[in-house]
Amino acid sequence: MPHDPAVTRIRSEYLEMPGLRLTVEQAQRLCGVERTLCKSVLDALVEEKFLCVKVNGAYARATDGEIPHPFPAKADLRPRDGGAPFTRADFAIAKR
Numbered sequence: 001m002p003h004d005p006a007v008t009r010i011r012s013e014y015l016e017m018p019g020l021r022l023t024v025e026q027a028q029r030l031c032g033v034e035r036t037l038c039k040s041v042l043d044a045l046v047e048e049k050f051l052c053v054k055v056n057g058a059y060a061r062a063t064d065g066e067i068p069h070p071f072p073a074k075a076d077l078r079p080r081d082g083g084a085p086f087t088r089a090d091f092a093i094a095k096r
Contacts, residue, residue, distance in 0.1 A: 006033045006041050011050065014061050021058040 009031045014020050022030065028038040042059050045051040052062040 004041070006031070006037055007044065009033070010038070010041050011045065014045075014051065018061070021054060021060040023058050027059065 010027060010033070013027075013030060024035065024039050024042060027033070027042060028035050031038065033041070042051060046053060046059070049062050051059045054060055
């Protein structure tokens with residue numbers, strides 16, 4: 001099914017419109033694909049991890065937003081030799 005014109009059509013709609021969320025009926029109307037074929041294509045794209053199904057039943061790109069971000073690392077700003085911590089001037093110099 002990867003080279004099926006319906007797969008190409010539905011995949012390209014999601015690629016062209018970031019944030020697109022469609023139900024099966026909406027995708028069917030937008031792409032002009034028969035409902036059963038549309039549902040099987042959407043489900044195949046979910047299996048490929050290209051799409052995901054939201055709690056309301058809408059299909060969305062798996063990589064559109066809502067990706068959990070890891071916690072940022074905390075920097076230890078103390079000098080290794082145990083001396084005084086960095087000052088604002090030290091940060092200004094480091095930014096250049």
